Amino acid sequence: MSSLFRIEGIAALALALVVAGCDKAADESDRFAPSGPGAPAQRAVALVPAGGELDTTPNPRAxxxxxxxxxxxxxxxxxxxxxxxxxxxxxxxxxxxxxxxxxxxxxxxxxxxxxxxxxxxxxxxxxxxxxxxxxxxxxxxxxxxxxxxxxxxxxxxxxxxxxxxxxxxxxxxxxxxxxxxxxxxx
Amino acid sequence: MKTTTVLAVSLAAVIAVAVPVLAAQQALFPLRQSAKPPVPEAVAAADVFTREQIGHALVPPTPEAGRTVAAPAAAPKDDGQWLMPAKNYAATRYTTLAEITPANAKNLHEVFSFSLGVNKGQEAAPLVVGSTMYIVSAFPNHVYALDLTKEGAPLKWSYNPKPLPAAAGVACCDVVNRGAAYADGKIVFNTLDGATIALAADSGKEVWRTQLGDINKGESVTMAPLIAGGKVLVGNSGGEFGVHGWLAALDLGSGKLAWKAYHTGPDDIALIGDQFHPFYASDRGKDLGVKTWPSDAWRTGGGTMWGWIAYDPSTQTIFYGTANPGPWNQQQRPGDNKWTAGMFARDVHTGQAKWFYQFSPHDEHDYDAINEQLLLDMPFDGKMREVVLRPERNGYVYVLDRKTGQVLSADPFGPVNSSRGVDLKTGRLIVNPAKETRLGQVVHDICPTASGAKDWNPSSFSPRTGLVYIPHENLCMDWMNLEVNYISGTPYVGAEVKMKPGPGGHRGELTAWDPVRRKPAWTIREDLPVWSGTVATGGDLVFYGTMDGWFKAIDARNGNLVWKQKLPSGIIGQPISYRGPDGHQYVAVLSGVGGWSGAVVSGPLDPRDGTSALGFVNTMTDLPTRTTAGGTLHVFALPH
CATH class of the missing domain: 1.10.760.10 (Cytochrome c-like domain)
Structure with missing residues (x-):
């Protein structure tokens, strides 16, 4: 049990790190993102070639x-x-x-x-x-x-x-x- | 002929109306590729002046006084190599090689070709040094060295200068490069983003690299350097971006700046001092590079240098011209706008000016004065005279005294109505008020067009015929001035231009000009503008290329076509002819359409907007149906 717990603990920590990393990345990019009415509505969640199909809705600020x-x-x-x-x-x-x-x-x-x-x-x-x-x-x-x-x-x-x-x-x-x-x- | 024209025009009108409707019905996104706007109607012959009306010379021709030759000190004995784009300092682009002749040229065939890996306008001249050929491609300016001793001329080395990608955003007229120069074991060339680089010719290793231009100010560099007197001479491009034009001299050994002469502004930065003795009174006075401009406008006044330099070793003097004043809207810069659109003679060692002559004072039509100048000794007024010959963008062939800058003669070689000749007492171009440009008002049928009766693409001269082979355009334009703000790094033009064919409807010509008799010996008409250089040979041939890809050999004496070969893309490069390691004569040229005239293909641009590429697209709407972009070296020889 304890070993399982430990693994869960590591997984949880890893998850926390990933989330923190994402937050950090988001903060970084926000600093350079357009402010006001131009701010993007949401980020692309899947990687696609630039100009390829994007599963996002257009920015409502448009x-x-x-x-x-x-x-x-x-x-x-x-x-x-x-x-x-x-x-x-x-x-x-x-x-x-x-x-x-x-x-x-x-x-x-x-x-x-x-x-x-x-x-x-x-x-x-x-x-x-x-x-x-x-x-x-x-x-x-x-x-x-x-x-x-x-x-x-x-x-x-x-x-x-x-x-x-x-x-x-x-x-x-x-x-x-x-x-x-x-x-x-x- | 007339019926055909009328039919074509009415048909074109129907198409012009039909296309948008059809497009709207069939697709929400009309394709650029399916758009085929017609080439505009030609300007009428009656709308331009004749040579008899506006051509002038100080005295009548005296051909019996001698034979025209290249300035001897500037054109040493031919060794079969090709060390600089213009072949020699006199810029004759003439080789004495005579294996290929009008009689056998029909047997010419391609012996090897080489892809440059770049499909943009290829304006460069290949060089041949010993048994190696060197080529610079259009941006991103790859340099290739090919071994001519081996079958198929394999690659010896290549060099990638990695210019800044953003440089393409400040290049007015395609991302061209006009070639390299060789001296003292070094291949020297310029990159679009404003670096001058010397490579060891044998290894391709960088010897030095000097950053001269700044793209953030709108500066780029497209010219081929000239190496003379131990200096590498380089000027900037960017006359459409409000840059401050200059010519710089770098030490060939170290790449360090030796001097830099600005083409607007006070005398101290224009390198105008005690040695300056211009022939005409209008060029004398202190700080004319400031006083002939509205307050501070000289700082963004252009006067770049992106063309050709000749050199007379006997007097250690360079000769070169300065480009258009900026912005194009002349109403924003009253005055003569010195020292733009004129020619300087300077000491090669110090840069100090010796004389200046302004071809187009207060230029209103983008008549850059950066074309080639040929240093010739020719009969004039009963004796041999040392001259500079300039086929100028404003439409005249000028013959100037090499020592003083005095105009001896000025005669039109293309369609001209923007001026009525040159006043030989004052040296001043006589502007035609009817073709002066105006704010918010279209002035129609101005000849020549903004790119001139001819642009950068250089002429050649054969001492055997005494003729100058001028590749040029037959184009006119409509022009409207617009107000423009100077925003650093963006275009500073202020004009809407639409080009059109000149009288006759053909858009290009190759004129064999007799400088002594001041008239053409013969002229070849080409449907498209001739945007390639020419090369003349001791076998009495002249080679040039067309924008739809025909590489042609012409009999230098009568203009008869003796051979032609279709290449994969249009030709705007500079042909050369050299002696190979096997002792035989070869001819080389780059194909790859583009440049200002071919930007509609190399861009590619949308032919439905006649104003695009500064109005050149208006008269090149058919080019995308006749050629595609490319970039290839081609080498030809006789069977042996």
Whole structure:
């Protein structure tokens, strides 16, 4: 009995250590996570390749920016003022990748685009967290998400796209942003 | 011809309307790959000036006064090697090798190839030193040494400089590299993130590494260094990021900074002092690099140096140009914006300026002045004259006196309407007010386009024909100024540009220019912009490549096509020709489309946005249907 007890004790200790480790990791990452409205809703529980299937629901803090004409219009203004246009142009890309197409390197869901803008990316995307406020980053994310919407593409003539961005429908992100909806062809 | 054009345009209009509707019906996510916007209509021939209208020279041609040759001290006897991208300090890119001729070129075949492992724009020239070939790839700037003595030229060594990945975020126009240079047992090259590295040529071991550029300020380095007078000369890129342009000289032995000359700002940092004697009055005065700018704008005013340098050993003088002023929106920087968009002559040992000439004072159209300059001795005004020849981005071939910087002649070689020639009394470009750029207003059909009548890709010169083989573009543009804020490390441009084909509708040309008679001997039209260099040979051939992957040999005397070979990707590199260890003549070139003109493929970018890649995509919408990205060395020879 005593030996069994001892084993249970060690297991319990190990479990406690694991939990403590998790807490520590959570604390660490929280220090660098977006604050305020941008804070992630929950963490991924399973490891998947970046851009692969994620069993998470989108960040609820993105909700106010769906269906909002104000978000995409303000986002466009900030996008131009902050020289995003200098790298990505009006969605076709140049120094940075295109934004008006169907390929998302770091995920095309509104909250994923938010993260890309907030944290930056190693191949040259600057981190805008702390330089733009949370609402501004969400608005730029909404404008970027809008660029590839069929509604936006249809609203704009050839040559200079993305000048009349359509609001981002909630449905646009239902397939994790970059997947084709089931039953549609490309 | 006319009917076809009209049909094509109306068909294109139907497609343009149909695509968004179709896309909306069929899929929520229209694919970039299925988007095929049309190439825009060409600018009319009547909208540009003729050579007769705007070409000028101090005196009429005197061809009987002698034969044009490379400056002798700058072009020593050919030893069959290729030690620097321009072949020699005179930058003639001419080899005396004559085994391959117009008569036998049809027998050329590929003897080996080598993948660079990078599918971005390959603009470099291979080097051949002894029996080894050296190649620098596009970012991340791998260096490869190939053993030419063995079958298939196996890899001798390779070197990975591990540049910062974020460097790609401050490279305006694809992540290109224009090659290495060899001297004193060292292969010297630059990385995109701003390091200059010397490797032992025999082992590939690092000898020294000097960090010159700072990507956090928007600086990158894409040029090939020039090694002259025991110095390694390197300049920065980043004219679209509001950087402060410079040229630096490093000691070849140690890599230590010897001098650094800034291209805007006060005289002491521009290395302008007692030795400075510019020919024209507009370049004389104290601290013009400050006074010709609005307050402090010179600090973010560009004037980078990412192109070519020539060197005259007889006077220990380097000749090179400075890039565009920043931002592109000229209304934010009234003044002549010195010392941007012009050419400096400097002492190679001290960096002190000797003369300066400004091709495009207060540039309004992104006419960087970093193109190649050829040092020639040619007949002018009845006697032989030492000159610098510059096929300039603003559309003119300039011939300047090498000692004084005086303009002897300036003649258009591509479509020009942004200016009406050069006033040879004052040296000043006569700007056409109708094509000046404006805030919030599109100015249509400006020629040449922002990338110029020609961009960086270098010309060659054959002393046998006396002709300069200029690879170039036939493009114009629409331009609108926008207000722009300077945010360190982000683009500082302030313009929306859309490029289009020039008169005739073809987008590229190879012009064989007669510098003495001031006109083309012949011209080849290419559908796509010619973004490769040229090389001329003693067998009277000129080699160049097209952006859809044709590598071509041309008869240097008449422009006849004598051979062509399709390569796996478009060609924007610099061809060379060398003598192999077996004594035979070889021709080498890199394939791998990209650069500013080919970014739509190497990006890849979305052709539905004509403004992307600073407006170049607008006129390259068909390129993704004609070639794919790549990166391969190809070497050709006759059967033997």
């Amino acid at each position: 909700e106010p920016y769906y269906g909002s004409a104000e978000a995409v219009t303000n986002g466009m203004l900030i996008y131009n003022q902050m020289n995003c246009v200098g790298c990505h142009f009006n969605g076709g890309g140049g120094i940075g990748p295109p934004l008006m197409d169907d390929q998302w390197i770091y995920g095309g869901r509104l909250d994923q685009i938010y993260n890309t803008i907030y944290f930056g990316r190693p191949n040259g995307m600057p981190a805008w967290g702390g330089k733009l406020n949370d609402e501004q980053i969400w608005q730029v994310a909404a404008y970027v998400r809008s660029m590839s919407l069929p509604e936006t593409l249809a609203r704009n003539g050839t040559g200079t796209p993305s000048q009349h961005p359509a609001p981002v429908p909630r449905a646009a992100d239902e397939n994790d942003g970059w997947h084709m909806p089931k039953g549609t062809g490309g």
